[in-house]
Structures are given as C-alpha cells and as structure tokens.
Amino acid sequence: MTTKPSIQTIAVLGAGTMGNGIAHVAARSGFRVLLCDLQQSFLDRGLATIEKNLAREVAKEKLTAEQAEEARSRIVPTLDRESLASADLAIEAATEKFEVKSALFRELDRILRPEAILASNTSSISITKLAALTKRPAQVIGMHFFNPVPMMQLVEVIRGLQTSQQTFDAVHALATAMGKTPVEVNDAAGFVSNRVLMPLINEAIFAVMEGVATPEAVDKVFQLGMAHPMGPLTLADFIGLDVCLDIMRVLEEGIGDPKYRPCPLLIRMVDAGWLGRKSGRGFYTYT
Numbered sequence: 560m561t562t563k564p565s566i567q568t569i570a571v572l573g574a575g576t577m578g579n580g581i582a583h584v585a586a587r588s589g590f591r592v593l594l595c596d597l598q599q600s601f602l603d604r605g606l607a608t609i610e611k612n613l614a615r616e617v618a619k620e621k622l623t624a625e626q627a628e629e630a631r632s633r634i635v636p637t638l639d640r641e642s643l644a645s646a647d648l649a650i651e652a653a654t655e656k657f658e659v660k661s662a663l664f665r666e667l668d669r670i671l672r673p674e675a676i677l678a679s680n681t682s683s684i685s686i687t688k689l690a691a692l693t694k695r696p697a698q699v700i701g702m703h704f705f706n707p708v709p710m711m712q713l714v715e716v717i718r719g720l721q722t723s724q725q726t727f728d729a730v731h732a733l734a735t736a737m738g739k740t741p742v743e744v745n746d747a748a749g750f751v752s753n754r755v756l757m758p759l760i761n762e763a764i765f766a767v768m769e770g771v772a773t774p775e776a777v778d779k780v781f782q783l784g785m786a787h788p789m790g791p792l793t794l795a796d797f798i799g800l801d802v803c804l805d806i807m808r809v810l811e812e813g814i815g816d817p818k819y820r821p822c823p824l825l826i827r828m829v830d831a832g833w834l835g836r837k838s839g840r841g842f843y844t845y846t
C-alpha cells in the first residue's frame with residue numbers, strides 16, 4: 560500500500576495549459592495548491608479552465624458537485640511569489656526555455672523553506688543543470704506531466720545526477736497520490752518520451768518538406784498502419800510547433816548528434832508564427 564506523502568501544500572508556477580492541469584489534479588487529490596503567475600488575466604484564464612474541466616468531470620459522474628467545489632476551494636491564486644514560502648513542494652510549469660526556468664529556480668530556492676522540494680515540469684531540459692543553480696540540488700527533480708494533465712496517466716519522474724533517494728521517493732509517492740502512474744527516468748536530453756517522440760515528428764516534417772507525402776497522408780499512415788490515435792503532424796500542431804522546435808534544439812545541443820537537427824520547414828513555420836492549434840495555423844488550419 561502506498562502511503563500519502565508528507566507534502567500538503569504544492570506551489571504551481573504558471574497557470575497555462577500544463578500549470579492549470581497540474582493544479583486541477585493536485586487539488587482534486589486533496590492537496591492545497593498555490594497557483595502563481597505573472598498577470599491576473601493569466602490566473603483568471605487558468606482558473607476558468609479548471610472550473611470548466613471540473614464541471615465536465617461532474618457531468619461524467621467522475622466527481623460529485625460537492626467534490627468539485629472542494630477541489631476548487633483548495634486552489635489559492637496569487638501574483639506574489641513570496642507567498643509561496645509555505646509550500647512543501649513547488650512545480651515549475653513555465654515556458655520551455657532554460658533561461659526562464661533557471662531564473663525561476665533561483666528565486667524559488669531563495670523563497671521556499673530549506674527542506675522544500677523543487678520540481679520542474681520540463682519536457683526536455685536537464686534537471687542536473689537546474690539543480691546546480693540551487694543550494695538544494697539533492698531536492699531538485701523532474702515531474703514531466705502530459706497534456707491534458709487531468710486525463711493522461713503518465714508522469715516521468717526524472718532524477719538529476721544530484722537528486723536524493725528521499726526526494727525521489729517523496730515525489731514518486733506524490734505522483735501516485737495524484738492518481739498518476741510515475742515512471743522513473745534518469746536525466747538525459749528529452750528523457751524517454753521526447754527523445755523518441757520528437758525525432759519522429761521531425762522526420763514526419765522532413766517527409767512533407769521533401770514532397771514524400773502531404774500532412775494528411777503522413778498522419779493517415781500512422782493512424783491506420785500503426786494504430787496511433789492521431790498522426791504525428793496533428794500531434795505537433797496540438798503540442799505547438801514552437802515547443803517542438805525548442806525540444807529538438809535541446810536534443811541537438813544536449814546529445815550532440817546531427818540526427819537531431821530540426822527540420823528547416825519546422826523552423827520556417829515557427830518563424831512565420833504558424834505554431835499549430837494555438838495560433839490557428841500549423842500543418843492544418845483551425846478556426
């Protein structure tokens with residue numbers, strides 16, 4: 560039997576797609592959540608998404624209306640990072656840029672109690688490098704959730720070189736208490752998920768660029784031939800082409816193998832602002 564971790568209050572940095580999903584799942588699982596972002600409008604949008612998703616779970620009879628209300632009441636929105644000092648663990652869910660995450664980790668290291676754990680929801684950036692920026696490297700770890708967080712079962716729990724067994728055990732127990740299935744992964748560029756997935760997406764983009772097939776044809780091959788629920792280019796649009804490009808660059812730099820170079824078409828599309836679903840245009844057009 561898995562024991563509930565000693566963690567009671569979780570700070571979530573970023574109320575965007577991943578952050579509000581993590582906050583939703585943590586609050587639904589009985590944890591107090593401090594949801595922090597830079598602007599009130601970002602918090603308002605994140606909270607509206609959480610309320611909509613909780614209502615959907617009530618409609619599907621996964622939660623009662625009372626349970627949904629209790630979950631929402633556990634989420635405390637804040638613009639003040641200093642107010643996160645009471646958190647037992649902070650999960651950073653900011654944009655996939657090392658300079659952004661490194662600045663956050665330095666600040667969280669200053670604000671949180673010495674025994675608190677710092678976790679990153681990064682999908683590719685080195686936990687070891689982030690840990691080295693802090694005075695608590697043994698308490699730094701990766702918690703890579705998957706989108707949409709309330710539905711997706713997996714959490715990659717990533718050990719940095721310095722991560723202690725005590726930190727790993729606490730975060731493994733936390734992920735389980737949040738209703739997720741934690742999978743242990745050692746720190747390497749892209750971990751397991753994106754080290755395998757992103758080169759697949761990148762190669763699919765090369766196939767389009769080189770005129771091998773249309774995006775529709777590439778996706779149909781994977782849906783009908785490999786039983787993928789969506790093709791790699793539809794998935795790329797869903798993830799965000801800018802995110803795909805950032806991860807390919809992390810892989811290229813971190814592993815140093817030219818097979819990870821981003822496809823020129825991917826670079827051009829990001830330069831054009833064609834980022835996928837969120838911008839209305841990627842490999843497909845969205846209304």
